[in-house]
Amino acid sequence: MTWFKQQEAGILLHCIILPKSSKTQIVGLYGVPQRLKIKVAAPPVDGKANEALIAYLAKCLGIPKKQIRIISGDSGKYKDVLVFGIKESALLQLDKTETASDTRTSTCWPKNSVL
DSSP states (O other): OOSEEEOSSEEEEEEEEEOSOSSOEEEEEETTTTEEEEEOSSOSSTTHHHHHHHHHHHHHHTSOGGGEEEEEOTTSSEEEEEEETOOGGGGGGGGOBSSTTOOBOSTTSOTTOBO
16 A cells, blocks of 8 residues: 555545654655655644644645645544545655755755655
8 A cells, every 4th residue: 555545536645744843844654554754843732733734735735725634533643634636646746856866846855755
């Protein structure tokens, strides 16, 4: 199983979230089955980490926040997130590279992260 799955409505992302991190960023892939590991600066209190995750993914994908919904894992670190109205090719925006030396141009990716 990969960290995402194309569905009729859009893409289902399997994520693991690390709230209360020093900054919000995609770390890479984690575990078996694979999940997209994302650090979120917001604390896991009153849904703030979930809101920050949705806002961050919307920014990374260049879509409105209303197109993203957490469908499972609301109160846990393992989350399934449905991104409506996009295709698999849109995920390539998360992994843009500028040169062969793996310099990331996306503000979503730290240098040397692995997808």
